[in-house]
Amino acid sequence: METVLSTQGLSKQYGSLKAVDKLDLVIPKGSVFGLLGPNGSGKTTTLGMLLDVIQPTAGSYQWFGLPAGKEQRKRIGAILETPVFYPYLTARQNLKIVALIKEVPQTAIHKVLDQVGLAERQHDAFKTYSLGMKQRLSIASALLCNPEVMILDEPTNGLDPQGIAEIRNLIMGIAQQGKTIILASHLLDEVQKVCSDFAVLKKGKLIYTGKVSEVGHQQETTVLVQASQPLTELLNTCPMVVHSQVQPHGKTEVVLHPPYTASDLNKWLFEQNIIASHLEAKTKTLEKQFLELLENA
Numbered sequence: 001m002e003t004v005l006s007t008q009g010l011s012k013q014y015g016s017l018k019a020v021d022k023l024d025l026v027i028p029k030g031s032v033f034g035l036l037g038p039n040g041s042g043k044t045t046t047l048g049m050l051l052d053v054i055q056p057t058a059g060s061y062q063w064f065g066l067p068a069g070k071e072q073r074k075r076i077g078a079i080l081e082t083p084v085f086y087p088y089l090t091a092r093q094n095l096k097i098v099a100l101i102k103e104v105p106q107t108a109i110h111k112v113l114d115q116v117g118l119a120e121r122q123h124d125a126f127k128t129y130s131l132g133m134k135q136r137l138s139i140a141s142a143l144l145c146n147p148e149v150m151i152l153d154e155p156t157n158g159l160d161p162q163g164i165a166e167i168r169n170l171i172m173g174i175a176q177q178g179k180t181i182i183l184a185s186h187l188l189d190e191v192q193k194v195c196s197d198f199a200v201l202k203k204g205k206l207i208y209t210g211k212v213s214e215v216g217h218q219q220e221t222t223v224l225v226q227a228s229q230p231l232t233e234l235l236n237t238c239p240m241v242v243h244s245q246v247q248p249h250g251k252t253e254v255v256l257h258p259p260y261t262a263s264d265l266n267k268w269l270f271e272q273n274i275i276a277s278h279l280e281a282k283t284k285t286l287e288k289q290f291l292e293l294l295e296n297a
């Protein structure tokens, strides 16, 4: 696994407030990495430090295995806040200015406009754009210098469902080109839908990091069982069971050690000559796990 970014003890303190607290992150090349956390958890501050616009108070980081520097920064495209475009100029005219500033050939403009789905509207003034189109133009602007890494801070904030879907598709399209994407979001759903890896921040501290696909794995499985006879005593003799409890509705809630599943339990019950009339596996959603992480951290 190649690493695009690693941080060691990266910290930012404002007075007595630890906005980012000893952050150790490893971001694999080619990943869509979600930085997930509630408002105020330190996501934007983290991205600001990684982009060299906020001075860390402690710790260090390396892009592409190299210490921070201008050359590394050029390989990164970022949208921290909605960039300022000239309202009366068209998308194309605005990007021409960006291309001049970034010293990118003008020929790059059409490609990025096409990529973000604005080719047809490129001759319309920026001020006539919807919020979603403005956001896509920001992404186009960040893509102009063909960066290896794209950093997006709350990319779907304020957008309607269609705008959100468009941005998500765009992000996944960019990822398919092999670029690494780092996306800060307070929206669990967003991270779950587009990210391959994620880290959870709470009050500036890293409380979890892992693959989105592995969330819920290696977790206890909860099963609801109903049978014609009481089960708890018998279940306590079952090696798969962590604990079991009769619920008010009469079903028994059974928590299983990983990697046992509802069907393992069903098979075991059958071997004990018990036929379950109801068996329901309740897998943990990312949301539930996330809320638990935040509560317990």
Ligand SMILES: Nc1ncnc2c1ncn2[C@@H]1O[C@H](COP(=O)(O)OP(=O)(O)O)[C@@H](O)[C@H]1O
Binding pocket: 014, 017, 018, 019, 037, 038, 039, 040, 041, 042, 043, 044, 045, 046
């Ligand atoms: N310039 C600043 N001065 C003082 N406190 C700040 C400053 N910027 C951010 N903070 C504080 O740092 C914490 C993290 O903020 P931020 O990184 O914006 O969180 P997030 O992006 O996760 O919502 C918050 O408590 C915020 O109020």
Ligand SMILES: [Mg+2]
Binding pocket: 043, 044, 045, 153, 154
């Ligand atoms: Mg933020």
